[in-house]
Amino acid sequence: MxxxxxxxxxxxxxxxxxxxxxxxxxxxxxxxxxxxxxxxxxxxxxxxxxxxxxxxxxxxxxxxxxxxxxxxxxxxxxxxxxxxxxxxxxxxxxxxxxISQAWGDLGHRVRDTLKDRSGLSLQQTEFRYRLSYDMDPDALDPQAKHEVEAMGADVLISDNRFFDVLPRGxxxxxxxxxxxxxxxxxxxxxxxxxxxxxxxxxxxxxxxxxxxxxxxxxxxxxxxxxxxxxxxxxxxxxxxxxxxxxxxxxxxxxxx
The missing domain is CATH 3.40.50.1000 (HAD superfamily/HAD-like)
Incomplete structure (x- = not known):
């Protein structure tokens, strides 16, 4: 450049x-x-x-x-x-x-909460301030989004196949x-x-x-x-x- x-x-x-x-x-x-x-x-x-x-x-x-x-x-x-x-x-x-402050220890807590949760497969890329999952919408546990949001994170679902967990806001x-x-x-x-x-x-x-x-x-x-x-x-x-x-x-x- x-x-x-x-x-x-x-x-x-x-x-x-x-x-x-x-x-x-x-x-x-x-x-x-x-x-x-x-x-x-x-x-x-x-x-x-x-x-x-x-x-x-x-x-x-x-x-x-x-x-x-x-x-x-x-x-x-x-x-x-x-x-x-x-x-x-x-x-x-x-x-x-x-962004870093808002993320805090959310990554560890969300990862533990969603471990082995139906309809979600954790992507292995080591993101710094987010977690991303491949999502099967037909198998997704509808409580997963609510549980993550209750922890202080945002959930963004896109293309009907990606489930991203982000710092709130x-x-x-x-x-x-x-x-x-x-x-x-x-x-x-x-x-x-x-x-x-x-x-x-x-x-x-x-x-x-x-x-x-x-x-x-x-x-x-x-x-x-x-x-x-x-x-x-x-x-x-x-x-x-x-x-x-x-x-x-x-x-x-x-x-x-």
């Missing part, structure tokens, strides 16, 4: 995007078109990944050169807030302090707002993009936002009707392009 780029606050717009189904969604041509435009416009367009994926996944994803590196990462469903420097992802300690939206304030960005210049229910909090955070084509129905059902929230027809990366044009966020936007 070029080291002489202006700070994000000085750029025309910032794309804050989910990965799976959104930035990584659509056809190869759609993705290449968006990625090439981002590289060519990097002095005026910033890039932030807002994802459930962890930093290691992002480093591997961007390491081969096809997917452009972001300047910042909100990962692990909002529990990681980090800066990208020299192709490495560095947590921003002041922004993560409240922490998710993609609040972490995005925290990063926007930290960087001195104008919320009106930030386009949030997503496609599943775990993107809801950032799509309603007050910035221009897009639910790309192919978004899951539970997300679309809960999205309010606002001028700042756009429902794209095009899938994945092409839906992002469609929204940039619809909001007129950049004078050199691509044709949708």
């Amino acid at each position: 070029t080291l002489s780029l202006p700070p994000l606050a000085d750029r025309r717009m910032v794309l804050a995007t989910d990965l799976d189904g959104t930035f990584l969604g659509g056809t190869d041509d759609d993705r290449d078109q968006l990625y090439d435009w981002l590289r060519a416009s990097r002095d005026t367009v910033g890039l932030v990944f807002v994802t459930g994926r962890d930093p290691q996944f992002i480093a591997e994803l961007c390491g081969d050169g096809r997917v452009p590196w972001p300047e910042y990462v909100i990962g692990d469903v909002g529990t990681t807030i980090a800066e990208v420097r020299d192709s490495a992802i560095h947590p921003i300690e002041p922004l993560e302090k409240e 922490v998710s993609k939206g609040p972490s995005l707002i925290r990063l926007i304030a930290h960087l001195g960005l104008s919320p009106n210049s930030v386009l949030a993009a997503g496609d599943t229910l775990n993107d809801l909090s950032m799509l309603v955070a007050g910035t221009p936002a897009v639910a790309v084509g192919g978004s899951e129905e539970p997300l679309l059902d809960q999205l309010p009707q606002r001028p700042t929230i756009y429902r794209a027809e095009a899938i994945g990366a092409a839906g992002i392009v469609e929204a940039i044009s619809a909001f007129d966020l950049h004078p050199d936007h691509l044709d949708a």
Whole structure:
């Protein structure tokens, strides 16, 4: 990544995007078109990944050169807030302090409570401030969510197959707002993009936002009707392009 780029606050717009189904969604041509435009416009367009994926996944994803590196990462469903420097992802300690404090010893307690619970299989990735389970909705014990919430954590179910346990009040939206304030960005210049229910909090955070084509129905059902929230027809990366044009966020936007 070029080291002489202006700070994000000085750029025309910032794309804050989910990965799976959104930035990584659509056809190869759609993705290449968006990625090439981002590289060519990097002095005026910033890039932030807002994802459930962890930093290691992002480093591997961007390491081969096809997917452009972001300047910042909100990962692990909002529990990681980090800066990208020299192709490495560095947590921003002041922004993560409240997240760490809110998590405390919840990980150990939740893990013990949900051990061998029907419908849930713990993912083995060692997240710092979250637990994630693969979920079988037909076998899920309905008490599991209530028990975790009673312990002081939040449960986020997305794509009807993921059961995430997060520190109370922490998710993609609040972490995005925290990063926007930290960087001195104008919320009106930030386009949030997503496609599943775990993107809801950032799509309603007050910035221009897009639910790309192919978004899951539970997300679309809960999205309010606002001028700042756009429902794209095009899938994945092409839906992002469609929204940039619809909001007129950049004078050199691509044709949708």
